[in-house]
Amino acid sequence: MAHPLDPAGDLQTVLDDAGLKNASVREYVRHWAELTGAQRVEVVGAADDPRLIEESLAAGEIRPAGAGRYYARSYVKDTARSEERTIVATANPADAGVYNNWHPSSKMRPLLEERMRGASAGKTMYVVPYLMAPPGSPLEPYAVGVELTDHRTVALHMIRMARCGVEHVNDLSEPDKFVRGVHVTGDLENLGQGTPEDQRYFVTFADERTILHFGSSYGGNALLGKIAHGLRQASYDGWASGEFLAEQFMLIGITDKQTGRTWHICGGFPSASGKTNLAMMLAPDSLGDRYHVEFYGDDIAWLRVDPEDGKIYAINPEFGVFGVAKDTNEVTNPTALGSVARGTGVLFTNVAYNDNTGDVWWEGRTPKPPADLAGWRDWTGELISERSAVDKDKPWAHPNSRFTTSLRNVPNIARDFENPKGVPIDAIIFGGRTRDREPLIRAITDLAEGVYDGLTLGAEATFAAEGVDGQLRYDPMSMRPFMSYPEGAYAAHWLAIIGAATVKPIFAHVNWFQRDPDGGHFLWPGYRDNLRPLLWLLKLKDGEVEGRSTPVGIVPTEEELDLRGVNIRPEDLQKVLSIDTARWTVEMARREQHLAKFDGLPPEIWAAHRRVAEALAAEAD
Ligand code: OXD
Ligand code: MN
Secondary structure (H helix, E strand, O other), X not given: OOEEOOOOXXXXXXXXXXOOOOHHHHHHHHHHHHHHOEOEEEEOOHHHHHHHHHHHHHOOOOEEOOOOEEEEOOOOOOOOOOOOOEEEEEOOHHHOOOOOOEEEHHHHHHHHHHHHOOOOEOOEEEEEEEEOOOOOOOOHHHOEEEEEEOOHHHHHHHHHHOEEOOHHHHOOOOOOOOEEEEEEOOOHHHOOOOOOOOOOEEEEEHHHOEEEEEOOOOHHHHOOHHHHHHHHHHHHHHHHHOOOEEEOEEEEEEEEOOOOOEEEEEEEOOOOOOHHHHHOOXXXXXXXXXXXXXXXXXXXXXXXXXXOOOEEEEEOOOOEEEEEOOOOOOOOOHHHHHHOOOOOOEEEEOOEEEOOOOOEEOOOOOOOOOOOOOOEEOOOOOEHHHOOOOOOOOOOXXXXXXXXXXXXXXXXXXXXXXXXXXXXOOEEEEOOOOOOXXXXXXXXXXXXXXXXXXXXXXXXXXXXXXXXXXXXEEOHHHOHHHOOOOHHHHHHXXXXXXXXXXXXXXXXXXXXXXXXXOOOOEOOOOHHHHHHHHHHHHHHHOOOOOOEEEOOEEEOOHHHOOOOOOOOOHHHHHHHOXXXXXXXXXXXXXXXXXXXXXXXXXXXXXXXXXHHHHHHHHHHO
C-alpha cells in the first residue's frame, strides 16, 4: 500500500513494507522522491495490477471496455514519440552520431533536474522494478531497471510490457547495476509541445545508465523499460560491453509439422512497413497443415553469440505488445485481435470509445465505422454525433492509437517464449515499404553485404510525401530513432557480433508493398502469404533450392516458391521476382550519399557497396 510521505520522511517504512531490499535502489528512490517532491511513494509489481486497475477506474483515468479490457485517452498534444526532443547524452563527445542527437550530459543533467524539481508535488511516485529479459537470461545483467513514474496509467502499461516486481532487484550480484529511469509527466497543458518553447526532454544518459524523461505520459515516451532501456540503453550497453546487439526487430518461429524442424527469423522494418502484422502472422490456410508460425515478439530483439554452439541467439526482452490499432482486423492481423479479447487486461489508448456500451473502434477495424452513433466519442473525447459538418470525416481514432497487452495473450505465442537462452537465429531480414525496385525477397549470404543492406534500409514516407519519386527515408536497421552511438561503430559492432558466430544466419531483404506502376494495385497479396518467401529463404539456407543470382542478392525462381492457393497474376509474380537495374542504379547513388554521412564506416561496408554497384553496372552494360 502507499504511504504518505510525512515531512519527517516515512519512506523507509514504505520500502520495507514493499519488501524492497536493494540498498542502491532504495537510495535512488529517496533521491528522486525528494527532488520531484512526490507526496507519496508506492512500490508496484505485477501482483498490484488488479488493485491499480480498480483505483484507476475509480479515478476515471481509465474506463471499462468490456470484461477485462480498459480504455484511456492521452492529452491531445501527447500522442506520439517525439524524436526531436529525444536525446542521447554522455560525457564523451566522440559518442555523437548522425541520428542519436547527442548532447553533453553536463548540459542536459541540469536542464532535466530543473524541470523535474518539485514537478511531482501532490502526486504519487510509483516505483516499478522490472526485468527486460526472460528471467535467467545470460543478458539479465543488462536487463534490470527501476522506473519511477508519477503517472498511474504508465505503471499499468509497464506491468503489461515488462516483468515487474521487487524480486527483479532484490538479489542482484551487483546491487548498483540497474538502469535508473525517471519519468515525470509535468503540466501537459503548459509544455508548448511542438513550439519553439517546447519544455519536453527525453534523455538517455547512456554512459550513466540513467534515463530522464520529462513532459509526456504517452507510452513511447513514458514506458522507459521499452524503448529507452530496451533499445537506446541496451544498444549502448551491447556495444560498450562488446557482448550483444539490441535492435528494433520482430522475432518469429516457423515449424514444419511434418519434420518437426523449427527455424527462427528476426528482422527490422521501419514504421508502417508491416512489422507487427508479420510478427503475428499465421500460416496461410493452404499451408496450415504443414507449417505453424509462432510469435516471440513484435518490436525488440537482443542478439548474442552463444559460446557453447557458436550460434546467434535472440530474446525478446519485452513481456507485452504495444501495438498500433489502426488497420488491425480479422484479415490483417487476427492474432492481434485475439490478444485484445475479453479478459486479457488489454489497455487501449486513443481509439474511439462508446460511453454506453464500452465498445472500442479504430479506422480499419471494420470497413465502415459503426452506423449507430449513439454513445460514440472520438479519441479526443468529442461525441461523434455532435461533430460539425467540417469535422464529420475526421478519423475517430488517433492514427497512433494503441493496444497494450501481455505476450501471454497472443494466441500463437511460442511455447518456449520464456526460454532464458533465447532461440537460435536462422535468418535476419529487413524490409521497408517500397512501391517499386525492391523485389519480394532477395537473399544475401555475405555478412558485410547483409549489414550493408540493413544500413541502407528505408521506407517511403507514409503521409503527404508518399512515394515521391521512390525516395526513401533511410532508417538503418529500423534503428534511426533509437541509435545511441555513432553509426560507424554500430556497423563495426554488427560485423563483430555476427562475425563471431560460427554458424551464421542468412540475411534477406523483403518487400510486400510493390505496386503496379499504372493501376497502383499491390502486386503481392501480403499478410499470411508472406510466409511463402520466408519458407523459400529457409530452404535456400538449407541448400534445398538455389534461386537466381542477381547483383543485389539471390531471388527465388517462380518454381521454387510454394504458391499453392495464392491468387496472383503471372505478370505480377514475374515483376516481384525481377530486378529493375535502371531503378537500382538510381538508388545506389542515393545510398552512397546516405552512407557518406557516417564517419568511420568499416571498409567492409564500403567494399560491399562497391561490389553491388559494380555488379549492377556490369548488368546494365
Ligand atoms: C515505436 C513503438 O514507436 O514500438 O516504435 O512504439
Ligand atoms: Mn517500435
